[in-house]
Amino acid sequence: MSSEPDAERDAILAALRPVVDGIAATFGPVCDVVLHDYRHPEESVVAVAGSLTGRAVGGAMSEIGMRVLARGDEAQDELNYVSRTRNGTLVKSSTMVLRDSTGAVFGALCVNVDVTAVTQVHGLLGALAGLGTAPAELPTTTFGNDIDAVVDALVDVHQSKQRGSWAELDRAERLELFGGLDTRGVFAVRGAVEQVAARLGISRASAYNYLSRARAAHDTSTGGPA
Numbered sequence: 001m002s003s004e005p006d007a008e009r010d011a012i013l014a015a016l017r018p019v020v021d022g023i024a025a026t027f028g029p030v031c032d033v034v035l036h037d038y039r040h041p042e043e044s045v046v047a048v049a050g051s052l053t054g055r056a057v058g059g060a061m062s063e064i065g066m067r068v069l070a071r072g073d074e075a076q077d078e079l080n081y082v083s084r085t086r087n088g089t090l091v092k093s094s095t096m097v098l099r100d101s102t103g104a105v106f107g108a109l110c111v112n113v114d115v116t117a118v119t120q121v122h123g124l125l126g127a128l129a130g131l132g133t134a135p136a137e138l139p140t141t142t143f144g145n146d147i148d149a150v151v152d153a154l155v156d157v158h159q160s161k162q163r164g165s166w167a168e169l170d171r172a173e174r175l176e177l178f179g180g181l182d183t184r185g186v187f188a189v190r191g192a193v194e195q196v197a198a199r200l201g202i203s204r205a206s207a208y209n210y211l212s213r214a215r216a217a218h219d220t221s222t223g224g225p226a
Contacts, residue, residue: 023049033050033110034047035108039107053112065108067184068095068097071105075105078093079096082115090115155200
């Protein structure tokens, strides 16, 4: 039998399922809506409408979800942010965290809208009006149904910001790599430390050591635990 908090959370998710379909129907094919239950990060998607990000029920959270999970009950809504999918689609998104009656974060309702065509028209009109400005570089967001693929993509992104392979990084850069992955919520996912270690070609013990040192450095710089 479900515990009382779980029963409440299940009821909230059940109430939001028709909302998922309603929002997607309102915006049409340029939109998808995803409902997440963060109690199960590896298969957090419990309802989805639309196909923009290729999500499916039973799929994993995205890197945005990892970030929310890492912040725990301190997480806040992230509204109207624009990013680029790995296939180049420009997506405007809003992630609204779900809380139970105690204020604990347990999921999120995410709305994603394809704004690629709108951005292209905006650029064309700007060019015609002589308002040529360089487009801002947008972060790439990894959406996927496989949590391993999302973790791998985040490791690749953070490693690409460094100057080379793991063997070529100095100690500060290695700590920065682990600190960056931790901030993005990667290590909130079960088994992620082992996966990152394998991806980087280092031992599990080394990965835990660098993660511990990165967290200690963060606590020192901020004056206490995050």
